[in-house]
Amino acid sequence: MSYLNSQDIHQFRNRVLALNGEDVSRCIQCGKCSAGCPISPEMDLQPNQVIRFIQINDPATVLKCSTMWICASCQTCSVRCPEEIDIAKIMDSLRKLALEAKVPVGEEKVVKFDEIFLDSIRKRGRVHELELVMKYNLALLQPFKDAHLGPVMFARGKLGILGHKIKEVRKIKEIFKNSRRIKQSES
Amino acid sequence: MQVGYYPGCSLESSAKEFDLSIRAILQEMKISLKDIPDWNCCGASPAHYLNEELAQALPYRNLVKAEEAGLDRVISPCPACYSHLKHIHEEVLKETHLADRLESIVGKKYNGGIVSKHLLDFIKEDIGFDRLKSSVKLPLSRLRVVNYYGCLTRLPGVRIDDMENPTLMDEVISILGGEALEWSHKTECCGASLSVSRTEIALRLVNSILEAAKERQVDCIAVVCPLCQSNLDTRQGDINKRFGTTYEIPILYLSQLIGLAQKLNYSQLGLDRLVTSPQNILIEKGIIEK
């Protein structure tokens, strides 16, 4: 085991602070975030433990955990934290940091879904739900997952075969390009 | 009264009935909707970490489009879209630095002239409960409803009701003459998009919500979010299979319940599109005829 103080102990805390303005050193480790988190049973690290590992500068442990990936962004933790720490916002930043650090993502499925989601927007300007779910299930080699829902949804007019496409799709593609470009030039 | 309207992607397909019923009830109350021309997806949550600027630029473009169309208020029925539009509007007004960046990405300037509304605060503040009340032709008496708010009141920028114990939907149900019941799972999480990527988690969460509703012996659950509706409605079969339960609880949009009280047509309100059909219970309660 390495020494806790072998490196700048505030490095990761400061990183998160710079990224989203949330200071984990305020956290008193009361655990209320974990107590109310609906996804807690499935998380490998509890939300308060995630905060703890940021406090003690252990990005390696944090960035490979499942917590931020299965976080539903329901905000329960954020609105009940006695220290008014926006934990849900920290989860969002951690997703970004994990992708940047290129650590193996514990919850690939979630990322895959989100990527297909964005791709759908880029191509159409809007999301086409049927296409989204189908592509996602295909990508995960589980083409028949939820297939039983198809006929029901279809019969209820809930799944359009053809998605909508906005007129200024070109404009959307540009926005995708621009936002990425600015991001790269900044980093 | 004319107001802007931002349906959002799911109201075009899986939540078409939310869209249909909103248009119908507002028309009934003499409010005409003007869609934001050529609107785009708000980016939902994935955009946040995959590309933060994109997550800001997508709703920004919608605000620009709304302004160009001469609108000053926009209703977004989906809580996530609503939160994004409102949040970006607020951020842009606060941070000029961000405003400049978004202007350069989208190529057009948003001047801060759009007030975002969710259906709920629009009903309360713009329509007014009195006007809603006077549009009621058929009180939903004896209909036992629990209102499910999910994370609506906790989303960033959304401050339309008490976070822990919201009551707006309950007030609406009472105005419609229905019985809005107290219950424990008003604001519990439905699992949101985990229902696709980590279905088993969503099933567990939805099960506990349905269980709490069942305990109150409800006729239906009222919702105001397409994702909540879809998770609570379409997954009932899966849940019954997995947990050995026998749920058959119709999940209605609040707008559909309003429409019923206004005596609007069943299919005009998209009630036939719900997976768990409310037909029998509505007949039983004398709200619709056979």
Next chain:
Amino acid sequence: MTESSHDENIELMTYAEVVDVKGFVGNFDVTIRKKPRYVDMTKCTGCGLCIEKCPTKVPSEWNLDMGLRKSIYKPFGQAVPNVPVIDTEHCLFFTKGRCKICQKLCPAGAVDYEQKEELVTKKFGAIIVATGFTQFDPSAYGEYGAGKFKDVITGLHLERMLDTSGPTGGHVVRPSDQTEPKNIVFIQCVGSRDESKGRPYCSRICCMYTAKQAILLKDHYPETQSYIFYIDIRAAGKNYEEFVKRAQRDYGAIYIRGRVSKIYEKGNKLIVRGVDTLAGRQVELEADLVVLATAVVPQPDAIDLAKILNIPYDQYGFYTEAHPKLQPVESVTKGIFLTGSCQFPKDIPDSVATTGAASVRACEILSKDELVLDPKVAFVNPDICSGCLNCVEVCPFNAIEPIVINGKTIAQVIPTLCHGCGNCASTCRTSAANVQGFTDDQIYAQVASVFEILKKENFLELSE
């Protein structure tokens, strides 16, 4: 209390409040409003017949609305003086003009509906403030359903129930259905240590009274099981840690490190969703009764009193001591002392100790004919003072008053009130106001001599 009411050197003025304080240490003029109790203290024998026969029933404040009292009542059994008071908001005579039963029945003829409020002004040498605290209103925690769920109560409610002369005669029951609870969940730090509720401080008493209540519960009802959600156990007092250990070891209280996020009703149980941060997982408990350890907060009118007394208070409304370490029972205003929880949350031993200390401090003043004051106080040179009275405005201690000399209004310092802060000196445009020992001339002289030394020792090259 009873003892002090018999002491000939102590005059108790109950049902009275301070409305004005003038003067200074050794010479306070205090105006007191004596509220009419509508019972003549000199006649009443305390027999209690009036209370027995009063036909009204009102929720008892003393029992936190869990029991009832009459409109003519004594707040609690051992109250001093043993004389009742009439609550005019509920008394049938005062609200509707009829009844008068108490007056008719009183054998001593002590009931007097005509009593009027009285203002008295008296001289005092020192003042000890001991106005105590109240408890935080837990309905601020929507997620706990306090105020909504009947069986979510506060530690004080439980304390009243455990009292044999309390509203339930010492029986602990669920307010919803009067049954005995089996599983009792305690939640610590409700309102304390919570920035989001504006109260980051520790209330200091909850850890210990909760341990005591858990012990008493097990003692009275061996079938019960207590679960205590805590963030930290703060048992820093003589034998405190051992006491908490006993609650855990001998009385089987289960301590769970973590906060609770939500409580909801399921059937006739309460589901408590919390976390065990030591086990690293969420826990849910089915409770019959939930007891919230609500924060110690200042009295709602604490700030009003502080303004009357002219003593400082902190952002929460607790009174501030002159020095946190060296003058812990003195307020900044000389002759006014603090004790108990009006200053910050204190437990019984601390309150008793500070009360002793404050009393001795007060006696110190009263026992002397003359007071020795710190010489470093301000003075105003009457020859230069222009009479602008700006200094009166800036003095935080009201230590400067205008006086008229030879037809001219000028400022004058009351040395017993002055703390030598120098606000007046720095505000005075004519340099009439100065602090003894720190006059402008003296400070200039000091600066000049420092420069002399520096120059002599070649530390400084002055470019002239």
